[in-house]
Amino acid sequence: MRHYNQKDWYELNRDPCSRIETIRAHFTGHAYDPHWHDSYLIGVTEQGVQQFKCRAKQQVCVPGTSFLLDPEEIHDGTAPSEDGFTYRMLFISPELFQQRIRQLFPKVPDNFEFRVNKTLSQDNLLSASISSAFAAIHYQEPKIIQDACLDQMMKQLTEHMFWRKTTEQHTDSVNIALLTQEILHANLNVNIGLTEIAETLKVNRFHLTRSFKAIFGLAPHAYLIQLRLVRARELLAHGENPADVANKLCFSDQSHMGRWFKRCYRFTPAEYQRRTFIL
Known part of the structure; x- marks a missing residue:
């Protein structure tokens, strides 16, 4: 179901089994104040230019570009041009994310976690896999299709992420x-x-x-x-x-x-x- 507000609209769903949330939206002007989520954000800009500040840098996301954010990464959002921007995105909990990643890398020690290497990517295979996984979840395809699309997306994501130790010495x-x-x-x-x-x-x-x-x-x-x-x-x-x-x-x-x-x-x-x- 779409929600409309003048020029802006969004479709928001939550998968009842995996609890993955999906959103497809179009925004003009100022979209979001700085905030963060407790989930990994994995998305693709479909149309227009999406601009947001993340990792102390102004990120400019054009059509076909994937954007990847770790849990609790602060970001905002705005449309620098009048026609706005359209994007599709998945919110995946760290627990589910790590579970699926560990199915690909079963020998990784418990004191490591997967983190995003770069916020933006021009990898066409990654963008295609994100779009497929989004469609399978958002439009409630049969579970076997959802699993296949998510697995393919995870495989592509491993090219753009790195392992980090979770136990470190601190000041x-x-x-x-x-x-x-x-x-x-x-x-x-x-x-x-x-x-x-x-x-x-x-x-x-x-x-x-x-x-x-x-x-x-x-x-x-x-x-x-x-x-x-x-x-x-x-x-x-x-x-x-x-x-x-x-x-x-x-x-x-x-x-x-x-x-x-x-x-x-x-x-x-x-x-x-x-x-x-x-x-």
Whole structure:
């Protein structure tokens, strides 16, 4: 089902088995404020020019170009020309992504993870495999076709990714940032303040903020909003009432949560729920 808003439109689906979300959309002007997702983003620009800032660089994605983002990579989105841009994209959870990758590389140690090498790619085989996987999932082809298309896409993706160790030695500032991240994840449902976090870690809150932003690209409060939005999408997809979700995740009210949804995703919580609700 398409949602229309003047010149802009989007189609949003969520596969009931794999929980892969797919979106095909056309946007003009400003598309998204800076935000991140907890999933890998794998997509192709179909028409127009898609422009977004990611990895401290302005990325320009033209038709036929693939774009690949790791979980929690901050990005925005805009259309530099009046005709806007159209793209198709899959959101794949890290768990499912690693599971499918490990089927291709069964001997990789557990303390490694797969990460994107470059954000943009002109590899035609990769673009074709992404489009095929998108179509199979988005339009609910038989599961055997979905599996075949996803496997082919994963094989092509391995040419554009690398293994990274997940256990590394860290400096004090990095440790502060990582401990702050743990506290934020543990307090999605608590109206926690920055002073409380700094007191827990016994550090100056300004030093905490600088350390956190240097690692994650966002201040702690902005990162917590993103965490709550990700959790909100999950709860909404499972049928929870938007007002209850807003209250549970410490938004001041449903309208407050809705404003953040529109800024980051271009749709409201109710619109998202109508297209992704899992029975």
